[in-house]
Amino acid sequence: MINKNSPVPIYHQLEEYIKQQIENGILQEEAVIPSEREYAQTFQISRMTVRQAINNLVIEGYLTRQKGRGTFVKKKKVEQELQGMTSFTENMLSRGINPSSTLLSFQIIHADKKTAFDLNIEENESVYKIKRIRLADGSPMAIETAYIPVELVPGLTEENSNLSLYQYIEENLALTISEATQEIEASIAGSVDAEILEITIGDPLLLIKRISYLLDEIPFELVKSIFRADRYRFIHTMKR
DSSP: OOOTTSSSOHHHHHHHHHHHHHHTTSSOTTOBOOOHHHHHHHHTOOHHHHHHHHHHHHHHTSEEEETTTEEEEOOOOEEEESSSOOOHHHHHHHTTOOEEEEEEEEEEEEOOHHHHHHHTOOTTOEEEEEEEEEEETTEEEEEEEEEEETTTSTTOOTTGGGSOHHHIIIIISOOOEEEEEEEEEEEEOOHHHHHHHTOOTTOEEEEEEEEEEEGGGEEEEEEEEEEETTTEEEEOOOOO
16 A cells, blocks of 8 residues: 555655545544554554654544544534525534534523624513534534524424424424524634533634524524534635
């Protein structure tokens, strides 16, 4: 697999070899890879060369190191197109991923000034505040906090709020969801977010604020989400 007479650097050949094993499913997600010593012995190359290849694959996002445990194949990032408007549940299902949620809290609160402004309602008007962990194939992906006007979306309960909200609105209330605006910025994980998302303090996060609208530009949902940047990415296609 390694051609020492090739003009291609040996470390790069090893990178490509490991990438192929990952892409072909020989090295599966979250599987531990062979040690530096094993690669060096298998291909009769130096451990320094092996280390350089593995370091590059860590930087590229193929591998991740866990102190005291070894180097593992990293889970692939979930991609979401920015053009369409889909719920987390719909996006996961479309990619063959099993979505689920863990409800952290369900409350009816009075909207503060900022929330009222975003939802175009009166200050102190009743809104649902729903906080939950979003999971993909059982792995935590995001912490999501949603604010929804009670008058506009009646009948939400702790039980049905943990299902697909968009499905509830369209099928149970016969309302038409139209569009959304979304803001994305970078951040890093604090102790609470890191514990919930099963990551390390200081790991990168994506902070997303989304306001969703019914027909006639009526806002029905304000969502503030904290996504793991190592597991999620957004794609936007631009045309001239």
